[in-house]
Structures are given as C-alpha cells and as structure tokens.
Amino acid sequence: MDKRDFKNEVYGELSKISKAMSNPHRIEIIDLLAQRPYAVEEIASCTSISTANASQHLQVLKSAGLVTVNRRGYFIYYSLASEKVFDVWRGLRELGIEQSSKAREAVDRFRMNYHSLQPAGIDEIYEKVSKGKITLIDVRPEDEFIYGHIQNALSIPIDKLVSRLEELSKEMEIIVYCRGPFCIYADQAVEILTKEGFNANRMIEGYPDWKSRNFPVSFSA
Amino acid sequence: MDKRDFKNEVYGELSKISKAMSNPHRIEIIDLLAQRPYAVEEIASCTSISTANASQHLQVLKSAGLVTVNRRGYFIYYSLASEKVFDVWRGLRELGIEQSSKAREAVDRFRMNYHSLQPAGIDEIYEKVSKGKITLIDVRPEDEFIYGHIQNALSIPIDKLVSRLEELSKEMEIIVYCRGPFCIYADQAVEILTKEGFNANRMIEGYPDWKSRNFPVSFSA
DNA sequence: AAACTATTCAATAAATTTGTTGAATAGTTT
DNA sequence: AAACTATTCAACAAATTTATTGAATAGTTT
Numbered sequence: 001m002d003k004r005d006f007k008n009e010v011y012g013e014l015s016k017i018s019k020a021m022s023n024p025h026r027i028e029i030i031d032l033l034a035q036r037p038y039a040v041e042e043i044a045s046c047t048s049i050s051t052a053n054a055s056q057h058l059q060v061l062k063s064a065g066l067v068t069v070n071r072r073g074y075f076i077y078y079s080l081a082s083e084k085v086f087d088v089w090r091g092l093r094e095l096g097i098e099q100s101s102k103a104r105e106a107v108d109r110f111r112m113n114y115h116s117l118q119p120a121g122i123d124e125i126y127e128k129v130s131k132g133k134i135t136l137i138d139v140r141p142e143d144e145f146i147y148g149h150i151q152n153a154l155s156i157p158i159d160k161l162v163s164r165l166e167e168l169s170k171e172m173e174i175i176v177y178c179r180g181p182f183c184i185y186a187d188q189a190v191e192i193l194t195k196e197g198f199n200a201n202r203m204i205e206g207y208p209d210w211k212s213r214n215f216p217v218s219f220s221a
Numbered sequence: 222m223d224k225r226d227f228k229n230e231v232y233g234e235l236s237k238i239s240k241a242m243s244n245p246h247r248i249e250i251i252d253l254l255a256q257r258p259y260a261v262e263e264i265a266s267c268t269s270i271s272t273a274n275a276s277q278h279l280q281v282l283k284s285a286g287l288v289t290v291n292r293r294g295y296f297i298y299y300s301l302a303s304e305k306v307f308d309v310w311r312g313l314r315e316l317g318i319e320q321s322s323k324a325r326e327a328v329d330r331f332r333m334n335y336h337s338l339q340p341a342g343i344d345e346i347y348e349k350v351s352k353g354k355i356t357l358i359d360v361r362p363e364d365e366f367i368y369g370h371i372q373n374a375l376s377i378p379i380d381k382l383v384s385r386l387e388e389l390s391k392e393m394e395i396i397v398y399c400r401g402p403f404c405i406y407a408d409q410a411v412e413i414l415t416k417e418g419f420n421a422n423r424m425i426e427g428y429p430d431w432k433s434r435n436f437p438v439s440f441s442a
Numbered sequence: 443a444a445a446c447t448a449t450t451c452a453a454t455a456a457a458t459t460t461g462t463t464g465a466a467t468a469g470t471t472t
Numbered sequence: 473a474a475a476c477t478a479t480t481c482a483a484c485a486a487a488t489t490t491a492t493t494g495a496a497t498a499g500t501t502t
Contacts, residue, residue, distance in 0.1 A: 024229065064320075096238050098305055
C-alpha cells in the first residue's frame with residue numbers, strides 16, 4: 001500500500017461521514033437527536049418528511065456510524081452515537097452562521113418576526129446563573145426536559161406558557177432556552193413574555209450546547 | 222415565511238457547506254490548505270488529480286465560502302476562509318478516527334510500516350516543550366515552515382533529514398511533527414532517526430492543530 | 443500591444459443521491 | 473400462536489455529482 005492508496009483510503013472513509021451529514025434532512029435529524037432519542041415516526045413528523053424517507057435517511061446515518069439504534073416495545077429509537085457527532089454539527093452550524101449570509105439573514109429575519117432580537121450568549125448566561133441572578137425557563141417539550149436540562153431550570157413547554165404565567169416574577173430577569181439557535185420555541189416564548197410585561201430574553205444556543213460545554217445539568221432517572 | 226420554510230432554508234444553507242466537505246478530494250484539499258495558501262497546480266499535484274479537476278473542486282469550495290482566492294503573478298492562491306473551516310475538519314477527522322474502524326486501521330497499518338507506533342499527543346508535547354525538555358523538528362517542506370511553525374522548532378524537511386543528522390543530539394528526546402495525523406513525513410523521519418540511534422517520536426497532530434490550540438507559534442514575515 | 447501562462451469553462455457520460463410508492467418484514471403484544 | 477404495528481425494503485424516475493477532455497479566458501509579463 002503506497003502513500004496515495006493510504007490517503008485515498010483515509011480521506012475516502014472520512015468523506016463517508018461528511019456525506020452522511022451533507023443532506024438537509026439528515027442535519028435536521030442530527031439536530032433533533034441531540035435532544036433525546038427519537039423514534040422514526042416522531043422524527044418524520046418533526047422534520048416534515050415521510051416515514052419511509054426518514055427511515056432511509058436514518059439508515060444512511062447508521063451506516064456512517066453517526067447514530068445508534070435501540071428498541072423499546074414497538075418503537076425503534078435512534079440516538080446520536082457520540083458526543084463528537086454533536087461537536088461536528090455545532091462546528092458546521094457556527095461556520096455556516098459565520099460564512100453564509102443567507103443562513104444569517106434567515107435567522108435574523110425569523111427572530112425579527114418574534115421581536116426577539118437581543119438574544120444572550122451561553123457564556124454570559126452561565127455567568128449570571130452562577131450568581132443566581134436569573135430565572136431559567138426550558139420551553140422544550142417535557143420529555144426532552146426529563147431526558148436532560150440545565151440545572152435549576154423550570155420546565156414550561158411552549159404550549160403551556162400562557163396558562164402558567166402566574167408562576168413567574170416580573171422582578172427577575174428571565175432567560176428562555178430551547179433546542180438550539182434554529183429552534184423558535186424560545187422566540188415565541190420571549191414574544192409572549194415581553195407582551196405580558198416580563199423582562200425576558202432568549203439564549204442563542206440550546207440545551208445540547210450547554211451540556212457539551214460541561215456546564216451543570218440535571219436529568220430524571 | 223412559516224416555521225417549515227425557515228428550517229428548510231437554514232438546514233439547506235448549512236448542507237451546502239457540508240456538501241462542499243463531502244468529497245474525499247475536497248477534504249484532502251482543505252487539509253492541505255491548513256498549512257499555507259496553495260496554487261491550483263500545486264494542489265492538483267499534491268492530491269494526485271488533474272488541474273482541471275482540482276480547479277473544479279476549488280470552485281465548489283469557493284461557492285460554499287470555505288476558501289478565498291488571492292492572485293500573485295501568474296498564480297492564483299487558495300486559502301482557507303476561516304479558522305472555523307479547520308475546526309470543522311478537525312472535528313470530522315476526530316469523529317472519523319473514533320467511529321470508523323476502517324479509518325483507524327488504515328492509519329495503524331501505515332504507522333506500522335514505519336515502525337512508528339508510540340506517537341505522542343499534542344498536550345503531552347506542549348507540557349514537555351514548556352519545560353524545554355525536547356528537541357522539536359518540523360519535517361514539512363520549507364515554505365510551510367516559513368509560513369508558520371511551532372515556536373523554537375527546527376526546520377529539517379524530510380528529504381534533507383539524512384544529510385543533516387549531525388545537527389541533532391542523541392541525548393535529547395526528539396519529537397517530529399508534520400502536517401497532521403494523515404501525513405507520513407513524520408513517520409518517515411522517526412524511522413530514519415530511530416535506525417540511526419536517536420530517541421525520536423512523532424507528534425500525532427500537525428502544525429495546524431497546534432496553532433488552532435493557540436499554543437505558541439512563529440512565522441517569518 | 444503581443445506573447446505567455448495558470449486557471450477556468452463547457453460538454454459529456456457514468457455514477458451516485460434523492461423522494462415516492464406500496465409491499466414486506468421483524469419483532470412485540472395479547 | 474395469531475394479531476398487530478412500527479419500521480424497512482425494493483423498484484423506480486428525476487436530479488445531482490463526478491472525472492475527463494480539450495478549448496477558452498483572464499490576467500501578467502516583457
């Protein structure tokens with residue numbers, strides 16, 4: 001095996017992984033699986049594709065070693081195979097926000113819809129949380145919260161927010177977080193809270209970013 | 222623009238970037254450009270493809286915003302557009318080594334050829350360097366060394382090594398580094414040095430990793 | 443301005459990727 | 473063991489990616 005064969009083999013192998021991450025639906029699936037394991041039909045419905053199509057994309061991810069499989073009852077749950085999968089996805093996401101003006105504009109335009117334009121970065125929030133200065137609200141679906149959440153965060157899924165406003169104080173600064181920078185639950189929440197007179201902002205990043213930074217998390221066994 | 226359109230737009234944009242990184246030749250080009258800007262013909266020859274083909278791949282990388290262009294005289298030099306491009310590539314590389322047994326085996330098999338099987342990690346070496354305990358040799362081509370190298374490293378391009386052995390001491394521990402984990406210059410060097418009775422090992426990672434960690438570097442203006 | 447040169451372009455065929463359809467399957471429940 | 477169900481498979485057509493060829497081009501030298 002000469003030098004060229006070696007390089008062909010190595011770069012060829014690695015390109016299988018990046019090929020697996022080179023489809024919009026599959027990226028979206030990875031972004032979703034960073035929250036918790038999901039079954040095929042749930043994945044299909046969250047990403048607005050057919051079940052058969054979702055299954056096929058999941059096969060691709062599985063062959064590339066990016067996801068693992070786990071059956072419980074009738075359902076087959078897919079999970080990310082490694083923390084490193086999220087790391088690569090986050091790198092890609094950050095590179096995209098830096099380099100692609102279209103991606104940046106799409107995000108800004110959407111934030112604008114929800115009048116949620118001064119989001120705070122994860123480090124800034126980590127500082128404040130350590131000093132106990134803010135109320136953290138997790139507006140993701142409850143099952144994602146149960147699977148893992150930021151320590152001391154309060155779970156108020158976005159569709160329950162309007163009915164649970166009396167639990168919140170208008171004195172404290174409120175930070176809302178959700179799945180990540182492309183998830184709009186937090187933006188919707190900030191819009192609702194601001195209209196009701198609360199002092200609320202969203203965290204740009206999501207729970208998986210917090211966890212990947214090794215900031216303190218909790219989960220229910 | 223509803224939620225689904227937004228997601229399609231964002232994930233679609235980001236997939237353009239990963240698509241650009243999803244071809245073995247293009248990955249190899251990125252790996253090469255992490256050393257220094259390179260002209261099209263050089264890139265073609267380093268990666269064993271035709272000039273026209275290299276040019277086409279470079280167009281793809283350029284459209285995705287991953288590389289930038291710079292003319293000097295007759296030549297057009299391509300560079301990585303951002304540190305983040307290397308970050309994503311490194312993430313992919315590490316994920317590949319972790320997940321793909323084929324990639325891992327290819328690397329091991331090749332190291333074995335050169336009897337260079339106890340390479341040292343970058344952190345370990347950083348520690349030793351700070352204590353001045355080792356001799357660092359950069360065996361990449363001289364122009365890459367000039368463009369940037371580890372502080373206090375000695376430049377001995379691999380093809381000059383045999384003729385410059387008298388510059389080295391058999392008492393000091395020698396660490397050799399090159400472009401990165403898929404570059405074999407350092408392995409070749411370790412084989413030569415070991416045969417001659419030197420105490421030599423390679424660093425697993427390459428110069429771009431060192432630089433990206435913000436460890437001390439030098440370059441000639 | 444003419445000569446020169448590295449790079450890009452255009453056209454092509456082969457290979458791969460993609461989403462859809464509806465049927466088949468593997469595995470769990472009862 | 474029979475019934476049931478989420479998931480996978482197989483077959484297809486459309487779209488995209490890829491490498492090759494040789495000509496065209498943009499820009500620098502002299």
